[in-house]
Amino acid sequence: MDKFINWLREEGRSSGTIKTYLQVEQFQKWWVEEKAADSFDPEEVTALDLQDYKQYLIQHARNKRGGRLAAATVNKLLQVIRTYFKFLTETGAISHNPALKIKSQKIQNRHSSVRWLEDKEKIRLLRKINNPEGAKNTWHYIRNKAMVYTFLMGGLRVSELADLIILDVDLAKRRLTVHDGKGGKERDIPINDDLFQALSEWLDIRKQSPGEIVFPSQKKGKFTLQGIEHVVGKIGEQLGLEDFTPHVLRHTFCHDLIIKGYPLQVVAELAGHEDLNTTRIYTMPGEKETKKAVNSLSLGDSF
Incomplete structure (x- = not known):
């Protein structure tokens, strides 16, 4: 071994x-x-x-x-x-x-492997993370909010977020750079208004040298992947959302882009997919759509 x-x-x-x-x-x-x-x-x-x-x-x-x-x-x-x-x-x-x-x-459909947030779930999440009421620690609250937005609006993998350093976040050019994505590939991700606000707020209180990691743990060291998953999972528990993970937020990023009509090639580039077949899974109907289809099969009109 x-x-x-x-x-x-x-x-x-x-x-x-x-x-x-x-x-x-x-x-x-x-x-x-x-x-x-x-x-x-x-x-x-x-x-x-x-x-x-x-x-x-x-x-x-x-x-x-x-x-x-x-x-x-x-x-x-x-x-x-x-x-x-x-x-x-x-x-x-x-x-x-x-x-x-x-x-x-x-894989016949996405339900066995991929989950993204439905619109109502996403609204609940955004209301939660944009409401500091009840937050015991302001530093943690702002950091966790920025982490969620980076997953949701940037589509990063857990390992990619853990490795981000402050130099990778260019707020002036509104660009976030992943240097060591899957397969060792580098990619640039545009920072939209929502992510810009969350990162600006966080980096304003982060105040560390350019070579420091963007999202440190409670002990101010590098987060483990399990630590990041734990933070995000806790937010899901508070919202009563099942199977709520950083990867669900990444899937939501990809799915939302597909729903808005962007080509597979664009979504694959932003997500760092090596194979378009990986991106194509987001074109499949979600659970909400399949339930609606089956529920439409009523026999009531036949009698």
């Missing part, structure tokens, strides 16, 4: 991505148990073994709440497998790659 980690670093993968790829240990444990082997031997893994593991993930594996894994989660774990066996093949640890034919699980 140490060699795998070093290989991932040489490939330019971020620490967050590397942590995800270490989930290959779940597959190793499953294989040992299935084969009743003394230890994991990658040379003995076959394409059929990987197909069996895929079915295990789809049918038997459970998430923390005891439910089945979402198709997107299954596909992430399968990508972990592909990357791991690519590493083993390239480094000569195995003579053939059994993961070449393993395909992702097809």
Whole structure:
């Protein structure tokens, strides 16, 4: 695993991505148990073994709440497998790659993997974060408000927000720069009026040197990804919103742009998507639209 980690670093993968790829240990444990082997031997893994593991993930594996894994989660774990066996093949640890034919699980609709805020939910959120009444700590309130706006109006990933430094936020040019996005890509994101106001208010009380991170934790150090998710999750709890995460805010950013009629290429550029198919998921109907369609099928007029 140490060699795998070093290989991932040489490939330019971020620490967050590397942590995800270490989930290959779940597959190793499953294989040992299935084969009743003394230890994991990658040379003995076959394409059929990987197909069996895929079915295990789809049918038997459970998430923390005891439910089945979402198709997107299954596909992430399968990508972990592909990357791991690519590493083993390239480094000569195995003579053939059994993961070449393993395909992702097809996602029929967005409900299994992607959630964005409906209009009523977004209104509730904006009312909440723009109302300082009851805030115990002004510094925390203004920081958290700016974080939410950066996700909602900038579409950043959690890791991208955590890595932002003050030099990346150019209020004069109204531009926010992500230097190390997914795949190591850099992109510029225009700052609209709402985000400008939130960031201006925050940076005015932040008052640190240009090289400092934009959003520090309570201890004034760099936020962990889990720490950011905790802050956003707490806001969701106060609003009574389920599955409220930074990624939901990012999805809302992408979905709202699509709804306003902007081309896929524009949304993909702003979100840092490498594949237009990733962006295309936001063109699918939401839960509200599908419920409305089904509820319109009334048999009352037939009698």
